[in-house]
Amino acid sequence: MFEYSIPRMGKRIDVVILIKHVIFVLEFKVGEIEFKSKDIDQVYDYALDLKNFHEPSHDQFIVPILIATKAKVSSPCSPIPPAYDKIFSPINSDLKSLEGIMKQILDLSTGKLIDPKVWKEGRYCPTPTIIEAALALYNGHSVEDISRSDANAINxxxxxxxxxxxxxxxxxxxxxxxxxxxxxxxxxxxxxxxxxxxxxxxxxxxxxxxxxxxxGPLVQVLREAITRDKVRQEKERGLKITKGAVMRTVKVRIxxxxxxxxxxxxxxxxxxxxxxxxxxxxxxxxxxxxxxxxxxxxxxxxxxxxxxxxxxxxxxxxxxxxxxxxxxxxxxxxxxxxxxxxxxxxxxxxxxxxxxxxxxxxxxxxxxxxxxxxxxxxxxxxxxxxxxxxxSVSMRSFRAENVSFLIKKLLDLKPDESREALAKVIKNYPIVITRDLSIAKNWLRTHARGSERYGIVVSSQAERLKPYAIDIKSPMDPVHWFLEGKEDVRSSYYLEDVATEFHVQGLELDWVCVTWDADFRYSKTCWEHRSFIGSRWYHIKMSKRMNYLKNAYRVLLTRARQGMVVVVPKGEIADPTRQPDFYDPTYQYLKDIGFQTI
Missing domain, CATH: 3.40.50 (Rossmann fold)
Known part of the structure; x- marks a missing residue:
């Protein structure tokens, strides 16, 4: 199949080839002499999209291959064994090596034969991010094209x-x-x-x-994403258009x-x-x-x-x-x-x-x-x-629809019901806890594939994370954080700038690190709500402000589409503002519910 359309991404795969039990996803870069990281991510994204959202592809081997037509691969590397979900890591190939790579994959793997007719007619049930959905809608797709239609969700x-x-x-x-x-x-x-x-x-x-x-952040990010996409399309058609002109029309609609x-x-x-x-x-x-x-x-x-x-x-x-x-x-x-x-x-x-x-x-x-x-x-x-x-069903997480229910029970201090909810969630949606931010960062990097976006989120009241190089008052631009690529230090990928509940509400990432400060502390009878003023923590006593803080953590803990790691710092005995007993009960509560520790 040539120019195979992926509605959710608004793009087309150059070639999809079905051979026996394997789906080959080919992306050609004509005239290229090298394999660029953004192109590798592109073909990886195509493979992930088929695996996650195209029903006949769920249980099949998928092999993304990037072909740079002017490149010369002296000795093709042996393919790395596929991940748990049967997706191979992207393989770089020149024109001469392609046949040998495909034969090697077929010899290395066995599986159920693919029926091409069934595959072509198979249901595509996408779960787009809000940014992807906005782009698709503004490019002429209907809501039916980019939303699930299974029996578990009201379409x-x-x-x-x-x-x-x-x-x-x-x-x-x-x-x-x-x-x-x-x-x-x-x-x-x-x-x-x-x-x-x-x-x-x-x-x-x-x-x-x-x-x-x-x-404000949602409006900014959606406007910028739609504007950039429109400018890119017009330039590809050879038309001249200014970003300002496009933005003016987008601002009227959002x-x-x-x-x-x-x-x-x-x-x-x-x-x-x-x-x-x-x-x-x-x-x-x-x-x-x-x-x-x-x-x-x-x-x-x-x-x-x-x-x-x-x-x-x-x-x-x-x-x-x-x-x-x-x-x-x-x-x-x-x-x-x-x-x-x-x-x-x-x-x-x-x-x-x-x-x-x-x-x-x-x-x-x-x-x-x-x-x-x-x-x-x-x-x-x-x-x-x-x-x-x-x-009634979360579309944010295509891996686990009950995450919001789990978080509700967790925040309502219902440990037994939280354990039951967690057992349903973790089958497809990993949630882990740790005391070490560097371990959490590494966990994010190793779990994300292709251009899957990851980042660190914290409460806007998290004033005592500065020892971990997290400063909530440091200027952060949500447009750059959500839209820039891995090479940009302002992007979420760099794990330097962090977002608060005000930046991420209404938006989402694939993988999230929630870093939990002493502003919201577990105790057996209730959550303790604190605000850091000057040099010490003070009790929050107004019920409205207490509710705002609880809701802030609700927002933070429901941003991830594919999985998250929660960091509860160990604290520091020598620092009266970061005593270990400010953090230990929260960590133990999460551990007792059953979250895996790393």
Whole structure:
């Protein structure tokens, strides 16, 4: 098969050859005299993609081969035995050596014969990163192309179709509607929002939609990734285009919610969009935070609305119809002034009695903290609960779907239930613990293959990791951290700059090192919450701040797609700010649950 398409990556494999029981993945670099590391990673990525997401390839040997057509390999090396999942490490070949390499592989391995017809017609069930998904959508792929369709998950297209139907009904019936979409961490809520915005991106159409997020790093990274990809494509076509011109069009489609809010402050009329999609809606500001900001930064001393109420009011300015879509993560509030989803419900009850409310059936779960608010609207006749508005299975980790459940039980101090959850997770998803950061770094490097991304994440309160060269106040650019390659010191690969919960929320890596400081300490009855001020740790006593810190660790511990290592330092007896008993109970708790130690 020539030019074999991989929808998730938006690329094509030069040649796929099926011989007996082996899948050969060939990447040709015409005119090249050497084998570049980026090209080796490219062919490795193709092999990994087939292994992970193409069902007929799951149990077969896969051999990635890079051919530099002008290179001369004096004596081809014997292939290194394949990894546990039957993927060979990439093999470098010139034109003359290719036949001999393929024969050698076939002689070294045995297995089930591949039926070419079955293989070609086999189901492709991708699990893209949010960056890959955004690129694929903006390159014309549908959400069906880049999402799982197996029986274990509600397909993203089901939820997308439900929202599309709500938009159509709202337009036809001239009604104003709000829709709450929930999902476990990594379930694809952001992807659903991007899909709707991408589907309705024509400003001349009254279905025109805008994707809004208050998550600055997410907005920056997605905009930059899409812009770079578009510029690359245009250059490959021989067209001249500036990065600035592309970025201007991308910014219109993916906006920071605060820019949208500020524009509505300046203009009294309705926004151009009839549909607004708010990502991570639970992080919108409460009344106190909004009033404080409006007074100090915008010159509005008498502002009387929380951010959710003001944002709904902006769409309410339309005389005919409007739709607000709130994408909601449970237990994801991580910063001062974030209101939670209850403020959206309170705003509807207080100020928008005529709005139709579509609610995920899981919004009643304890992690969303909306029981009190939902009770206020339970008797409204324009409230509808719907199972299709909840995404119950994590798409972030294609290796283990129950990681978020495990982390929830771990943070809720339920060791028995955590052990049961861990037993299901570790079959396909390695999680290990260590006291040594250098061991953790080596673990990341040895487990990642191809261009699989890895990095170190820490709590924004982790002030006493400086002895390990981790400084949370050191400037870090999430665009470089998430998008640059292995050769760039600013990238996550270098394991020098670290990301906090504010940088990584909504994004993910393949392999993660979570370095656990003394800000969040285990005790038998509860977690102890601390903040380091000046030269010592202080107890955090406000329940909201305690919840933010717990949620920060929830975010950090659910960023990895393929596996993670958790570092709990040993501390230092001579340092009163890093006493061993600040760290030992946390490490022992994780060990007792059953995490493997390295």
């Amino acid at each position: 993203l297209s089901t939820t997308s179709d439900k929202i599309t139907k709500i938009i159509q009904i709202s337009k036809e019936k001239h009604q104003k509607s709000i829709c709450f979409v929930t999902g476990v961490p990594g379930a694809g809520k952001t992807l659903v929002g991007l899909n709707i915005a991408n589907k309705h991106s024509d400003e001349s159409n009254d279905l025109y939609s805008v994707f809004l997020s208050g998550n 906006q920071n919610v605060h820019n949208f809010r500020d524009d509505c402050l300046l203009r009294p009329g309705p926004p151009v969009e009839h549909v607004a999609i708010f990502d991570e809606a639970q992080r919108a500001w409460d009344l106190d935070q909004t009033q404080k900001f409006m007074k100090q930064k915008k010159g509005h001393p008498n502002f009387k609305k929380s951010e959710p109420e003001f944002l709904i009011s902006c769409l309410d300015r339309h005389s005919d119809w409007a739709v607000v879509i709130c994408l909601v993560g449970g237990g994801q509030e991580i910063n001062t002034g974030e209101a939670g989803i209850g403020e959206w419900v309170d705003s509807l009850d207080r100020s928008f009695p005529d709005w139709k409310i579509y609610i995920s059936s899981k919004l009643t779960d304890s992690e969303y903290c909306t029981e009190r608010e939902l009770s206020k609207i339970k008797f409204r006749d324009n409230v509808q609960y719907d199972d299709d508005l909840h995404l």
